[in-house]
Amino acid sequence: MIGAKFGFDFLNQREQKVIAEYDKKISEAKESFPIENQKAVLTFEKSVKNLKVLLENKIKTSEFLLAIAGNTHKDIYFTQLNSNVNEGLIEINGVAKNLAVVSQAATAFSQISGVIDVEVKNVRDMTSTATFTLNLKVNPSFFK
Amino acid sequence: MKETTKQSVSILMITLVFASGVFVLNKFTLVAFSEYQANKMEIQKKKEALQEVANFRKLAEELNNKYNSLGGDFYKISEAIPTSPRFADLLAIIDSIARLTEVKIKDIAFRDVPNKKANSDAYSLAEISLNISGPYENVATFFAETEKELRLMDTVNLSMKKTKTLDVVKNKQVVSEQLEVGAVIQSYYQNTK
Numbered sequence: 001m002i003g004a005k006f007g008f009d010f011l012n013q014r015e016q017k018v019i020a021e022y023d024k025k026i027s028e029a030k031e032s033f034p035i036e037n038q039k040a041v042l043t044f045e046k047s048v049k050n051l052k053v054l055l056e057n058k059i060k061t062s063e064f065l066l067a068i069a070g071n072t073h074k075d076i077y078f079t080q081l082n083s084n085v086n087e088g089l090i091e092i093n094g095v096a097k098n099l100a101v102v103s104q105a106a107t108a109f110s111q112i113s114g115v116i117d118v119e120v121k122n123v124r125d126m127t128s129t130a131t132f133t134l135n136l137k138v139n140p141s142f143f144k
Numbered sequence: 145m146k147e148t149t150k151q152s153v154s155i156l157m158i159t160l161v162f163a164s165g166v167f168v169l170n171k172f173t174l175v176a177f178s179e180y181q182a183n184k185m186e187i188q189k190k191k192e193a194l195q196e197v198a199n200f201r202k203l204a205e206e207l208n209n210k211y212n213s214l215g216g217d218f219y220k221i222s223e224a225i226p227t228s229p230r231f232a233d234l235l236a237i238i239d240s241i242a243r244l245t246e247v248k249i250k251d252i253a254f255r256d257v258p259n260k261k262a263n264s265d266a267y268s269l270a271e272i273s274l275n276i277s278g279p280y281e282n283v284a285t286f287f288a289e290t291e292k293e294l295r296l297m298d299t300v301n302l303s304m305k306k307t308k309t310l311d312v313v314k315n316k317q318v319v320s321e322q323l324e325v326g327a328v329i330q331s332y333y334q335n336t337k
Contacts, residue, residue: 002172004177005168005173005176015184015187018187019183019186022187022194029194039336043227043336045203046334047221047225050265051221051224051225054332057298061290061302062285065284079305079306081304083301084300
């Protein structure tokens with residue numbers, strides 16, 4: 001048992017030397033590659049990853065405005081347009097010639113790629129014109 | 145000495161030797177063994193730490209090579225998603241686009257929405273709320289220009305309302321249709337923590 005004790009003491013001394021060598025190597029490695037550089041590299045790597053995701057999901061407002069304008073019935077005009085990307089919703093308030101035109105306009109909007117559904121809401125016949133609210137439910141690709 | 149006395153002495157001696165053996169085992173040998181095991185674990189940890197630093201270095205070299213080949217794109221990437229909100233830059237960009245597209249900025253506000261998750265790779269938001277007015281074509285061009293900007297911007301909320309305004313052109317009053325637009329634009333920046 002006493003022999004084992006001295007044996008372990010010998011091994012421990014040797015291991016302490018190994019640990020000291022590792023400590024030296026680690027501090028040398030850290031010195032040659034400072035923590036600021038490590039942070040900068042990490043931040044830039046994150047930026048590149050995020051940029052890739054953001055570019056894939058980039059919202060193109062001008063294009064969806066163009067898609068709506070290009071599919072708007074000639075006998076209606078808008079008084080208000082609201083869009084919410086997070087909810088995937090476009091609300092259009094406007095004035096049409098008559099109720100048939102509102103129906104045709106809603107059908108035309110539903111043909112746009114990316115439009116899931118068109119809800120016709122708050123239609124009011126004002127004798128010579130009709131006011132309306134259309135809710136376009138769109139999938140995320142509609143805004144991209 | 146009697147036979148029984150001899151036996152008793154022998155038993156006592158054996159007990160003493162055994163007891164001293166247990167004492168030495170507990171006091172010295174086991175302590176040395178524990179220390180030996182702790183050292184082994186310490187060495188393993190140091191090996192892993194050294195490997196981590198080496199991996200980091202390798203990654204840095206790879207990225208460095210990659211980004212060196214990117215050339216000017218390196219600048220573009222850090223402009224598209226900088227490391228702070230840089231609201232002054234955003235204001236300058238929006239103002240410049242508004243002047244170019246002849247859209248009137250009525251008001252503009254900025255909000256920092258930092259990503260507070262520790263050790264997160266996610267980006268933070270620099271949010272711009274603005275009210276502008278102008279003819280439809282100009283407003284559409286305004287948003288088209290924000291999409292082309294190097295600093296990444298996404299319009300997440302948009303509210304357009306048609307209004308009529310009275311303008312004076314060559315001493316004559318002219319009614320023109322304008323759009324009143326409220327928009328929330330998200331820009332991004334990278335967390336450095």
